[in-house]
Amino acid sequence: MSRIRLLPLGSADRDMVAALRPALEADFDAVAEVGEIDLDLDQFLDPRRLQYNSTALINHLQGRYASIGGMRGDSPSLLAVVDEDLFIPILTYVFGEAQLGGRVAVVSYHRLQNERYGLPRDQGRLFERLHKEAVHELGHVFGLLHCPARECAMHISTYVEDIDMKPAALCPSCRRQLATLARA
């Protein structure tokens, strides 16, 4: 059984991260827990872009993996959740980033909030979006690639409406692939 450790960082909403735990356990048939670590996110802030470098954050978490992995038994997959706006240097923004077939991923709900698009605040919708992106990034950590099926959480989403159009669940093909990868 896979293990997932959720790490709310900075000002991330702890209650929302806690609510992710049972959802992800069901999605991946995994055991999940929420952990806390002391980390100042400002070290990843790019002052020119006023955004946070997700690659640097992932590399930092990977470097501290031994001390923050936390769970006993199998090495857990770490999913950091932040409210900060993330970027990778070549792109204007990212919703999240993951080590493909690795152990660490990060997801931000900064651009998933309705308010950013001039719409009324909707916490239910925000949680749905965060859940989908969390499944997506963890899917990469477990070795899954983008899926051409629109009815799959692994379908690529480059803007928020894209996320709304896909489900939080994996399609049967990605589910089968996940099982194969888990056995391997």
Next chain:
Amino acid sequence: MKKSDTGILIVDDELIVRESLTKWFREDGFRVDAAENAAAALRKLQGGGWTLMLVDIKMPGMDGIELLQRVREIDKSITVIIITAFASVDTAVKALKEGAYDYITKPIDPDYLDHIIEKALKQHELLQENQQLRDRVSEMATDTEIVGESAEMTKVMDLVRTVAATDTTVMIRGESGTGKELVARAIHNQSARKYFPLVTVNCGAMTETLLESELFGHERGAFTGAQYRRKGKVEAADGGTLFLDEIGNIDTKTQMDLLRVIETKQFTRVGGSDIVHSDFRIICATNRDLERAVKEGTFREDLYYRLNVFTIELPPLRARRGDIAKLAHFFVEKYALAMSKKVTGFTPEAMYALKAYDWPGNVRELENAIERAMVVTCGPMVEREHLPLQATSGTTSEGKRLDDVEQRHIERILKETGWNISRSAAILDIDRVTLYHKIEKYGLKREP
């Protein structure tokens, strides 16, 4: 094309850019590699298998534009997208002029990156498909049914090759059944117009008004029954070749209309006033004596000179007997395949008969004869009695050649003597060995 078969090469001197893009495309399932400069990229290109390149414009040493030029020299099928830190019209124009598919500005909007890659790959796929189809057309265009290795046909094919490369009007002359339409098709297929249609009009098979409508089309209501506007063959041949078969049979009015359209490449549909343009090449064919028709006033002299620019004379089959065996085997293979029969060739007697016959209907008659023979043949070989060859008289020389006369005479003497070789040789005043040779030569056999 599967994403895993699509190779993307990222060329950028910044490690973080290479790593970010590699990761981005890898998550999408592409085969990705990265190079830190142009020289490394060129080395990686040597291995082949690249579909798309993302190239940073500003790199130490060889810059992105120069690399783009080198890539275009090595493999034009690779789609190159230029990455630039600052968008400027100059840079964009230069990159696009050098053959880049597009350019993107750093940092890239992920949605735009996704979109541009999808569009570039779609275009790459269409270009590949287009190239494959072009190759296939070229391959098919060289598959010709013109069979023959005789000096006469070699000369014809040389002329076909020579004239195909030009846009010159060609007149093909020859008896009925000599393959004039095949030669027209060969010219078209070897010309630059091969990707456009070859439109055939059989001028001899139509009445004056029908031919006019067939050639130029008609507007709705132009005549009773013209319920819709219809494009004519001249319009349909736009970009391609118009093959006018039996040109000698067209009436005086259509001759005039045709002359005008050949000269101006424009015309009006029957019942219409709009001028229609069409860019076509003319190939025509006739088995009539056009010079005589001009003298008699039934064929316009000006049209004759317009059409008779480059003439290809097709020899009758009896003038290239050396090709009969090859043609016969070609048709046996063709019909064996079509009829799913395991017929592989001819008995010596059947082949002898084919070679001896005069073929007044030329290759068409030979093909028809073999098709009919293939219907009745049950064994692996076509036999003499399967061939529907009839003795011809009058205009042909069948049976009048010295060999034919000799064969019939020897056959009669052998029959009279009950195939007594010595007596027959004595009557024929030749020695026995010579008679045996003649029997073998003509494939003569004693009837049971």
